[in-house]
Amino acid sequence: MREISIEGFGGFVGAGGPASHVHQRGRLDWSALSAADQAGLDRLFAEQARVDANLFYRLTRVGAGGTETVDALPDQIPPALLASVQTTLD
Amino acid sequence: MTCGCCIIPEDILLRFASDPELSDAARQALHHTAEISGQIRALRQQNAALTLTALRLPLPRPPIPFPLPHVLPAAHVFDCHHTTALPGVQVANPGSSPDGPIKRAYVESENVAKFYWDNFKRDSIDGNHMTLVSSVHYGVKYNNAFWNGAQMTYGDGDGQIFLDFTLGEDVIAHELTHGVTQHSLGLAYSGEAGGLNESMSDVFGSMFRQWEKKQVVTKADWLIGADIMGPLSKQKGFTCLRDMASPKSPHAMAPQPDHYYPGIGNLDPHYSSGPPNLAFYKAAQAIGGHSWEKAGKVWYTALTTAPPMPNMTMSKFAARTRKLSTSLFPNDPTVHNAVDAAWTAVGL
Known part of the structure; x- marks a missing residue:
């Protein structure tokens, strides 16, 4: 894996909607994550569990095999990755 | 060691659990704690699904006796201390805390409970005196607030784009109403039901804000998130996240459509909630007075007096409010006419 990106959807703010001016995105090099975090994320991507929640994050990682995406709840996400999220206005 | 599963992130527990410098007993205890932490997370994620299943069971439910005078449900506030581990550390006596977010989360949660009791005779989120749990100081400058199926969580905001999320009374009522919805129609967070779910939270969030200010509909601003807009x-000209009276308005940070169309349910619920938000605004304006007295009662009854319908469509919800506007106010046809015209105006 080279890197992982994260985008927030929902919550009170509801960032990421079609016409929204507010976005909540972040990214980290895969190597910046601990081995335990990488293993936890590997499980998330493998499980591909459906998320039906008020707030969720879309994780996308890029590796030699291509791009993978999975939706996750805040407490499933390593704090370091969650902390990379920056809020921006356009 | 004691279980710190609610405070320490799982990866840190596992890291220490593999530390050869710790005793076998300590490492074993850390492994157990990490395991419990994962189980608690799984348990919380199942909470919403469990609520829905329980509501669907054909069990007789005796009417809940209304204690008079009503005792508000307990409200507990936890401090995350800028971590993302929920719920955090419980705060003793949050109502007298010198910490603004802690005190506001407590006071406004109790006020929302009072709002639901005084106006709709609903006893807490679940209608059965459920303890209200809030966590504040979530993350570092965290720019959001959310309901996770069991509790409310508030970030401090970054101070630039958003301020502390407990500053908005509508934020607190919005999140608590997600709990009410979970324990009534059980609307999903996707499809048209997702748009309705978000709209319920905006509708009752705005209604609560008006109730606290004792505003009539013509004096209300109908803005969502106005009190948490940062400098x-x-x-940049944004005065709110959403504007119920004018969903497309450019002063809203997240403008919405103001008219229903087939396929709207494929979009983000915070976007598709525009038409039902506008319908409530129009109905309340046409009826006049306080929004919670007539329009609010129709919406509340439509939300809470049917079996769970997680995939309810907007047209079905509109039909319920049309019917209830007559049955609840048989001697006041202006209510039905207002509700009917409001939905028609947004294409439903």
Whole structure:
């Protein structure tokens, strides 16, 4: 894996909607994550569990095999990755 | 060691659990704690699904006796201390805390409970005196607030785009109403039901804000998130996240459509909630007076007096409010006419 990106959807703010001016995105090099975090994320991507929640994050990682995406709840996400999220206005 | 599963992130527990410098007993205890932490997370994620299943069971439910005078449900506030581990550390006596977010989360949660009791005779989120749990100081400058199926969580905001999320009474009522919805129609967070779910939270969030200010509908601003807009947002001309009276308005940070169309349910619920938000605004304006007295009662009854319908469509919800506007106010046809015209105006 080279890197992982994260985008927030929902919550009170509801960032990421079609016409929204507010976005909540972040990214980290895969190597910046601990081995335990990488293993936890590997499980998330493998499980591909459906998320039906008020707030969720879309994780996308890029590796030699291509791009993978999975939706996750805040407490499933390593704090370091969650902390990379920056809020921006356009 | 004691279980710190609610405070320490799982990866840190596992890291220490593999530390050869710790005793076998300590490492074993850390492994157990990490395991419990994962189980608690799984348990919380199942909470919403469990609520829905329980509501669907054909069990007789005796009417809940209304204690008079009503005792508000307990409200507990936890401090995350800028971590993302929920719920955090419980705060003793949050109502007298010198910490603004802690005190506001407590006071406004109790006020929302009072709002639901005084106006709709609903006893807490679940209608059965459920303890209200809030966590504040979530993350570092975290720009959001959310309901996770069991509790409310508030970030401090970054101070530029968003301020502390407990500053908005509508934020607190919005999140608590997600709990009410979970324990009534059980609307999903996707499809048209997702748009309805978000709209319920905006409708009752705005209604609560008006109730606290004792405003009539013509004096209300109908803005969602106006009190948490930071200086950078205001500098860019944004006065709110959403505007129920004018969903497309450019002063809203997240403008919405103002008319229903087939396929709207495929979009983000915070976007598709525009038409039902506008319908409530129009109905309340046409009826006049206080929004919670007539329009609010129709919406509340439509939300809470049917079996769970997680995939309810907007047209079905509109039909319920049309019917209830007559049955609840048989001697006041202006209510039905207002509700009917409001939905028609947004294409439903």
